[in-house]
Amino acid sequence: MHRVSLYWIVGLLILTGLSLAWLRHNQMQIPFKPGSDTGVWLIEARVSFTASQRPVLASLSIPKMPPGFRIFNEQAASPGYGFSIVGQEENRRAEWSRRTAEGSQTLYYKIQLTRHPEKTGKLHDPPASPDTVYWQPPEATAALAIIETAGATSSTPESLTREIIKILTTSEKEQNAALLLTEYRQEILLTRLLAEAGIPSRVVQGIFLEDGRRNQSLVPMVEVFTGNQWILFNPVTGQQGVPENFLVWHRGGPSLLDLSGGSSARVSFSMIFQSIPALEMARIQSSSNGFSFLSMHHLPLDQQGIFKLLLLIPMGALVVTFMRIIIGVRTSGTFMPVLIGMAFLQTSLVPGLIYFLAIVGTGLLLRSYLSYLNLLLVARIATIVIIVITLITLASLMAIRLGFHTGMPVTAFPLIIIAWTIERMSILWEEEGMREVMVQGTGSLVVALCAYAFMRQPIIAHLSFNFPELNLIIAALILLLGQYTGYRLFELHRFAAMKDRTP
Amino acid sequence: MSWISPFTLKGMGILGMNRRNHAFVARYNPRCHYPLVDNKLKTKQLASAYGVPTPTLRFIVSAQHEVRHVNKQLQNGEGFAIKPAKGSGGKGILVISGSRGNSFIKSSGRRLDERDIQRHISNILAGLYSLGGTPDTALIEDIIQMDPLFEGYSHQGIPDIRVIVFQGYPVMAMLRLATEASDGKANLHQGAVGVGLDMATGKGLRALQFGKPVLLHPDTRKPLDSITIPDWKHLLTLASRCYEMTGLGYIGADIVLDRNRGPLMLELNARPGLAIQMTNGEGLLQRLTAIETLTCNNRNIDERVSWAMESFGKTKGTTLP
Numbered sequence: 001m002h003r004v005s006l007y008w009i010v011g012l013l014i015l016t017g018l019s020l021a022w023l024r025h026n027q028m029q030i031p032f033k034p035g036s037d038t039g040v041w042l043i044e045a046r047v048s049f050t051a052s053q054r055p056v057l058a059s060l061s062i063p064k065m066p067p068g069f070r071i072f073n074e075q076a077a078s079p080g081y082g083f084s085i086v087g088q089e090e091n092r093r094a095e096w097s098r099r100t101a102e103g104s105q106t107l108y109y110k111i112q113l114t115r116h117p118e119k120t121g122k123l124h125d126p127p128a129s130p131d132t133v134y135w136q137p138p139e140a141t142a143a144l145a146i147i148e149t150a151g152a153t154s155s156t157p158e159s160l161t162r163e164i165i166k167i168l169t170t171s172e173k174e175q176n177a178a179l180l181l182t183e184y185r186q187e188i189l190l191t192r193l194l195a196e197a198g199i200p201s202r203v204v205q206g207i208f209l210e211d212g213r214r215n216q217s218l219v220p221m222v223e224v225f226t227g228n229q230w231i232l233f234n235p236v237t238g239q240q241g242v243p244e245n246f247l248v249w250h251r252g253g254p255s256l257l258d259l260s261g262g263s264s265a266r267v268s269f270s271m272i273f274q275s276i277p278a279l280e281m282a283r284i285q286s287s288s289n290g291f292s293f294l295s296m297h298h299l300p301l302d303q304q305g306i307f308k309l310l311l312l313i314p315m316g317a318l319v320v321t322f323m324r325i326i327i328g329v330r331t332s333g334t335f336m337p338v339l340i341g342m343a344f345l346q347t348s349l350v351p352g353l354i355y356f357l358a359i360v361g362t363g364l365l366l367r368s369y370l371s372y373l374n375l376l377l378v379a380r381i382a383t384i385v386i387i388v389i390t391l392i393t394l395a396s397l398m399a400i401r402l403g404f405h406t407g408m409p410v411t412a413f414p415l416i417i418i419a420w421t422i423e424r425m426s427i428l429w430e431e432e433g434m435r436e437v438m439v440q441g442t443g444s445l446v447v448a449l450c451a452y453a454f455m456r457q458p459i460i461a462h463l464s465f466n467f468p469e470l471n472l473i474i475a476a477l478i479l480l481l482g483q484y485t486g487y488r489l490f491e492l493h494r495f496a497a498m499k500d501r502t503p
Numbered sequence: 504m505s506w507i508s509p510f511t512l513k514g515m516g517i518l519g520m521n522r523r524n525h526a527f528v529a530r531y532n533p534r535c536h537y538p539l540v541d542n543k544l545k546t547k548q549l550a551s552a553y554g555v556p557t558p559t560l561r562f563i564v565s566a567q568h569e570v571r572h573v574n575k576q577l578q579n580g581e582g583f584a585i586k587p588a589k590g591s592g593g594k595g596i597l598v599i600s601g602s603r604g605n606s607f608i609k610s611s612g613r614r615l616d617e618r619d620i621q622r623h624i625s626n627i628l629a630g631l632y633s634l635g636g637t638p639d640t641a642l643i644e645d646i647i648q649m650d651p652l653f654e655g656y657s658h659q660g661i662p663d664i665r666v667i668v669f670q671g672y673p674v675m676a677m678l679r680l681a682t683e684a685s686d687g688k689a690n691l692h693q694g695a696v697g698v699g700l701d702m703a704t705g706k707g708l709r710a711l712q713f714g715k716p717v718l719l720h721p722d723t724r725k726p727l728d729s730i731t732i733p734d735w736k737h738l739l740t741l742a743s744r745c746y747e748m749t750g751l752g753y754i755g756a757d758i759v760l761d762r763n764r765g766p767l768m769l770e771l772n773a774r775p776g777l778a779i780q781m782t783n784g785e786g787l788l789q790r791l792t793a794i795e796t797l798t799c800n801n802r803n804i805d806e807r808v809s810w811a812m813e814s815f816g817k818t819k820g821t822t823l824p
Contacts, residue, residue: 325521328520427631432693433693483525484521485519485521485522485525485526486509486519486521486522487509487512487513487517487519487521488519488520488521491512491519491520492506492507492508492509492512493505493506493507494714495507495512495517495780495781496505496506496507496714497711497714497715497716497781498507498511498512498515498517498780498781498784499505499507499511
């Protein structure tokens with residue numbers, strides 16, 4: 001009886017999942033395959049501040065014709081506020097206003113962009129010659145010396161800019177550059193030096209686009225006018241031209257954010273790369289469709305980034321269930337492998353593996369030392385948590401020093417779980433010996449790698465995020481696996497001794 | 504690596520892990536009765552209420568401040584065993600065969616001093632050996648005097664007999680002998696030798712170590728198939744009684760033979776392992792289904808044991824009266 005009802009539930013889950021996905025595919029034109037549509041960057045600027053019970057006016061500089069991109073949609077989400085976009089051309093601003101507000105406030109501005117190859121050869125009117133720059137007496141000599149040195153090896157505004165950046169960024173800075181850099185930030189100093197040399201330039205600010213990043217801030221760059229066009233320079237590397245995936249957000253004009261009636265204002269940016277047709281975007285915005293309530297795109301961007309990962313967990317859970325019930329792999333901790341697999345997704349495989357083995361290995365060594373101290377369990381695990389945090393910090397710092405990796409996302413490895421794994425494995429070591437630790441450790445890693453291999457498939461990532469209802473089908477499969485009472489694959493080896501039984 | 508086909512296994516009626524969990528452990532063992540077997544102290548109290556003999560309990564230590572006074576209670580020259588109440592798989596059991604002055608002698612001959620004993624008890628109280636690290640109680644029991652029958656069959660540890668009991672019927676049994684490889688422990692996966700026992704007579708059927716058949720004890724070279732457990736029916740009755748005692752339908756009862764007191768129930772397991780099938784050269788499934796399909800279920804213990812000896816014995820007709 002209870003078997004029958006279980007099969008009903010399984011059937012119902014599969015049917016619901018499939019039909020919902022199909023309806024949403026038809027009604028909302030969500031493609032089943034990733035990458036078949038144009039990529040869309042959705043960028044969200046989040047302005048937060050504390051209002052002080054006075055009329056509030058917040059004005060944020062927003063992009064207009066950023067090189068390399070085309071804006072096709074923008075919107076603001078800030079209930080209770082009046083919103084309008086003022087100004088035009090290179091000085092466009094989003095303005096929020098409200099009669100009175102109190103407490104912490106959050107304003108959102110979202111913009112959607114597609115890649116758009118820049119039309120070259122667009123001529124600009126030359127800007128006014130730069131104003132005279134005022135220097136402190138010792139600085140003036142230093143500035144002149146730098147311009148002279150750079151000028152000797154250059155012929156055009158571009159080459160002069162490159163030479164100045166070279167002088168400012170060499171590792172052993174010459175005295176003049178060092179003196180000026182104590183006073184000015186690099187990009188400011190660059191514009192001042194160029195102005196001194198009579199070349200118009202300005203500081204622009206933009207963001208590097210990377211899928212799923214949250215809480216990003218703007219990166220300053222310098223634009224130099226070279227006779228008939230503006231050219232972007234990276235003041236740190238000297239790279240010329242707009243870097244790949246760099247969105248110019250704020251260009252010239254007054255400040256990035258003006259606020260009256262509030263304090264501690266802060267702007268941060270979240271971004272996400274979507275492969276959804278523009279048609280769906282349009283429908284989401286006029287969200288009256290009955291099936292769009294399942295769409296993850298309604299969520300704030302930083303949460304969407306979280307859900308992109310979260311919705312992959314059912315797939316990992318299915319892999320674990322399969323590996324344990326059908327294959328019979330022994331792992332340490334039931335769902336530990338899924339979490340390791342997810343961490344690999346964020347760190348990418350090889351660095352993730354190295355980090356994981358290094359941290360667990362070192363942790364085990366230190367733990368064996370702890371066992372001499374005769375600590376109570378809770379204290380021991382707490383100590384291991386701290387050891388793991390220290391190890392991760394050291395590893396990240398070392399990686400950045402060596403320059404082969406941009407450091408590990410700290411949240412990637414679930415700290416407490418690693419600490420528990422170390423504790424369990426070391427107890428296992430003491431009680432059952434090294435062999436059992438190896439068996440379970442290898443088992444966990446193998447299952448984690450399988451889960452990782454599945455979760456990183458673009459098609460699975462696409463389906464799980466755009467069709468969250470498909471997870472019902474995974475749930476149904478897991479329920480079915482839970483009914484399996486046959487032999488595990490490894491048991492066929494374990495019971496092999498039955499073959500030569502003496503009668 | 505050698506493999507066996509799932510159809511052959513099925514033909515032999517081998518019980519697999521998934522089926523054990525699903526069709527027996529989950530179905531016949533109510534979760535709320537687990538504490539009775541997971542806590543040795545509770546098992547012991549229950550056993551004495553049901554008249555099931557267990558090793559004599561001297562005293563328990565349940566608080567850290569009592570640890571300091573333990574030594575006075577132990578210095579009478581006799582051997583004892585310290586066990587964690589919530590330990591599993593023989594973890595945290597310390598066996599002391601005797602004491603001399605201020606030092607204690609382990610069964611392996613190693614000497615321990617008072618502080619070692621105290622530290623071991625503190626570790627037990629802190630939950631080092633208990634499931635999930637919960638605080639625990641230490642039991643101090645009399646040691647078991649090994650039956651001379653087992654002389655030369657065991658390395659250091661005392662052999663124990665595992666009987667699978669299903670709905671009160673003894674189903675299958677094996678003798679577990681500690682070896683040097685298993686470090687004096689009776690756990691098969693650590694290298695102990697398992698000897699399958701005939702349900703009718705308690706006679707050894709075949710022996711395995713590390714999943715491979717062996718004929719002689721690896722340390723003492725004594726032939727393993729000549730072993731016979733005396734007073735077999737009494738032992739099976741003892742195991743079967745654990746069903747009424749715990750209310751668990753599918754258990755493994757571990758029983759030891761004491762030279763003076765005869766069979767004693769050592770501990771119970773609500774998730775007994777599957778290796779017993781290999782030491783017996785036979786699957787559990789047929790026997791379990793035979794009991795599941797029984798119509799009359801109001802037999803008393805004696806009838807159940809006789810029925811099992813008759814039905815599951817290899818040497819039929821030789822059942823002892």
